[in-house]
Amino acid sequence: MGAIDGFKLPDGWALFGQAFAAGFEPPPRVTVTEWADQFRRLPTKGASEPGAWRTDRVPFLAEIMDCMSAGHPSKRVVFIKSVQVGATECLNNVVGWFVDTQKAPLMVVQPTLDMAERWSKQRLASMIEDSPSLRGKIAPARSRDSGNTTLLKEWAGGVMVISGANSGASLRSMPASYVLLDEVDAYPEEIEGEGDPVKLAEARATTFPRRKILLISTPTIESLSRINKEWQASDQRRYHIACPHCGHPQHLIWANLRWPKDRPDLAAYQCAACDKPIPEHHKTDLLRAGRWIATHPERDVPGFHINGLYTPIGLGLTWAELASEWQDAHKDPAHLKTFVNLRLGEVVADPEEKLDADDLEARASAYPVRQIPVGCLAITVGIDVQKDRFAILMLGHGRQGAMWVLDWLELPADPTAPAGWQSLDDWLAEIPLNSRGLSMRPLMVAIDSGYLTDNVLAWTRERQRRGVIAVKGASTPGKPIINKPSKLDVTIRGRTIKHGAEGWIVGADTAKSYLFNRLAADGKKTATERTVHFAAGLDASFYAQLTAEIWDPNRRRWVKVRPRNESLDTWVYALAAAHHPAVRLHLWKEPQWARLEAALEPNTKDLFGMDEKPRDPIAPTTPIQPPARPPLPRRVGGFARR
Numbered sequence: 059m060g061a062i063d064g065f066k067l068p069d070g071w072a073l074f075g076q077a078f079a080a081g082f083e084p085p086p087r088v089t090v091t092e093w094a095d096q097f098r099r100l101p102t103k104g105a106s107e108p109g110a111w112r113t114d115r116v117p118f119l120a121e122i123m124d125c126m127s128a129g130h131p132s133k134r135v136v137f138i139k140s141v142q143v144g145a146t147e148c149l150n151n152v153v154g155w156f157v158d159t160q161k162a163p164l165m166v167v168q169p170t171l172d173m174a175e176r177w178s179k180q181r182l183a184s185m186i187e188d189s190p191s192l193r194g195k196i197a198p199a200r201s202r203d204s205g206n207t208t209l210l211k212e213w214a215g216g217v218m219v220i221s222g223a224n225s226g227a228s229l230r231s232m233p234a235s236y237v238l239l240d241e242v243d244a245y246p247e248e249i250e251g252e253g254d255p256v257k258l259a260e261a262r263a264t265t266f267p268r269r270k271i272l273l274i275s276t277p278t279i280e281s282l283s284r285i286n287k288e289w290q291a292s293d294q295r296r297y298h299i300a301c302p303h304c305g306h307p308q309h310l311i312w313a314n315l316r317w318p319k320d321r322p323d324l325a326a327y328q329c330a331a332c333d334k335p336i337p338e339h340h341k342t343d344l345l346r347a348g349r350w351i352a353t354h355p356e357r358d359v360p361g362f363h364i365n366g367l368y369t370p371i372g373l374g375l376t377w378a379e380l381a382s383e384w385q386d387a388h389k390d391p392a393h394l395k396t397f398v399n400l401r402l403g404e405v406v407a408d409p410e411e412k413l414d415a416d417d418l419e420a421r422a423s424a425y426p427v428r429q430i431p432v433g434c435l436a437i438t439v440g441i442d443v444q445k446d447r448f449a450i451l452m453l454g455h456g457r458q459g460a461m462w463v464l465d466w467l468e469l470p471a472d473p474t475a476p477a478g479w480q481s482l483d484d485w486l487a488e489i490p491l492n493s494r495g496l497s498m499r500p501l502m503v504a505i506d507s508g509y510l511t512d513n514v515l516a517w518t519r520e521r522q523r524r525g526v527i528a529v530k531g532a533s534t535p536g537k538p539i540i541n542k543p544s545k546l547d548v549t550i551r552g553r554t555i556k557h558g559a560e561g562w563i564v565g566a567d568t569a570k571s572y573l574f575n576r577l578a579a580d581g582k583k584t585a586t587e588r589t590v591h592f593a594a595g596l597d598a599s600f601y602a603q604l605t606a607e608i609w610d611p612n613r614r615r616w617v618k619v620r621p622r623n624e625s626l627d628t629w630v631y632a633l634a635a636a637h638h639p640a641v642r643l644h645l646w647k648e649p650q651w652a653r654l655e656a657a658l659e660p661n662t663k664d665l666f667g668m669d670e671k672p673r674d675p676i677a678p679t680t681p682i683q684p685p686a687r688p689p690l691p692r693r694v695g696g697f698a699r700r
């Protein structure tokens with residue numbers, strides 16, 4: 059588009075400029091680039107180059123912005139990019155142009171409602187304040203003025219709603235002819251009960267014949283990246299510049315940035331055709347003369363890819379700085395992945411520890427559900443509460459962190475009714491038997507209290523002394539698998555009640571990392587060497603849910619790839635129960651295991667009393683007390699039917 063030779067006024071534009079000076083509005087058919095160059099002012103605070111916006115400083119944005127102009131036929135535009143390439147201003151320009159020239163509804167979606175508010179208060183507010191043509195259209199946000207709040211802006215004939223991809227209600231709030239989706243790779247995979255947030259937002263535009271959808275994002279890991287999937291389906295445009303030596307047109311790729319060993323400060327771009335180095339000071343001119351070329355021109359969705367090598371001089375890292383960062387990143391694989399995502403704007407392969415449901419199912423052992431194999435010496439239970447059921451995982455434990463999934467089920471029940479909880483009590487009252495026919499009661503039962511908290515606490519409160527605890531996943535990462543309890547029962551005066559209900563914070567992401575590292579390590583071992591074991595015949599949904607989340611190294615958190623993940627959650631709770639201060643299986647030393655083993659798995663002679671009596675004084679039929687520290691004799695075991 060027009061940026062190649064610098065911006066030229068189109069026919070009639072000069073007249074229009076005079077008209078604007080006389081107080082007229084810009085005509086609706088002005089393009090986004092024309093509007094931005096004429097009316098957009100960058101804020102004095104925060105912007106590296108305050109003052110009038112100049113598209114020729116970031117020439118590759120012109121065509122992206124103009125695909126969003128009303129006269130352009132594209133209905134869907136995809137922009138996959140690194141950081142520091144002006145994508146935020148690209149979005150802001152589309153918003154400014156829309157407010158100034160269109161009389162229609164617009165929706166801007168940020169990853170969360172919090173981020174939506176921040177974008178509105180910081181980016182949008184300063185754009186309106188600094189651009190005179192917008193200032194007259196939208197008054198500053200006032201809480202008492204319903205037509206103009208942080209998340210809703212009205213102007214004559216138009217309205218803009220600013221939504222969070224984590225809120226189905228905000229995405230459904232209003233039909234919109236334009237839907238601008240910012241940082242789509244940070245959107246949740248699915249909103250509870252409402253499906254894909256991108257589909258939900260897009261559905262708002264279906265009735266508008268002149269609708270447009272813009273998707274912008276820095277990519278993440280391959281299986282999670284929405285923007286990469288969109289880019290793959292697009293016409294895949296890359297910005298080509300001509301070599302100043304030989305004239306060969308090419309797009310900039312990381313592999314062709316070269317520098318002498320340990321001298322990243324000397325980095326230069328090596329032409330793909332003539333091999334001559336192109337110093338970075340040519341970049342400004344090269345970008346201005348550049349153009350987009352599509353890999354699949356037959357496709358009708360324009361998709362644009364830009365990496366950090368294109369960052370205009372003065373607006374971000376130089377080639378030398380990128381080279382230096384790349385060298386540093388090589389010391390840590392996690393940093394390298396971040397570099398590829400954020401600086402090169404490319405997806406990285408999924409983490410190696412990504413687990414496949416079918417692979418895990420193939421590891422199932424021969425022992426049937428609820429039969430305790432030899433070596434499994436302790437049991438904990440994790441429970442998740444759902445609207446119409448309990449998800450329950452029974453987990454066995456042995457030496458050196460060995461784990462056995464003994465049972466997994468979804469027990470249909472109404473957790474708001476006493477009968478529902480009775481069915482849970484009944485399930486727990488069925489004590490499983492071990493290889494010697496001895497009953498083994500769960501040492502500790504952990505139930506999630508994040509949903510129907512009052513009902514859960516009513517149940518745990520009465521069973522606290524019998525080893526039933528309420529747990530809640532920590533919202534901040536890096537917590538220990540189980541943390542200190544907080545007293546949840548308070549008096550009317552706000553004092554905590556001494557023997558009232560306790561809630562234990564579970565470091566769910568820590569527990570998931572622990573579990574997945576073990577499962578991944580098992581993948582390289584033979585069946586007999588593995589430390590995690592699965593009962594035969596567990597439902598396939600168990601394995602699907604167990605692999606419903608993967609670790610995103612950039613956002614540093616676990617991300618759902620499938621909506622249902624209860625088997626993973628319940629495993630986390632059962633693991634937290636094993637780490638509970640009254641149990642602490644992870645800290646047990648060999649003498650403790652040996653003592654428990656002697657009690658639970660006496661050798662055959664002992665069992666039939668043909669030889670000497672068992673050395674351990676615990677009779678086989680009484681519930682086994684773990685030799686835990688500190689010993690809390692009445693706290694554990696005990697799920698007698700009432």
Ligand SMILES: [Zn+2]
Pocket residue numbers: 301302303304305306329330331332333334
């Ligand atoms: Zn060349």
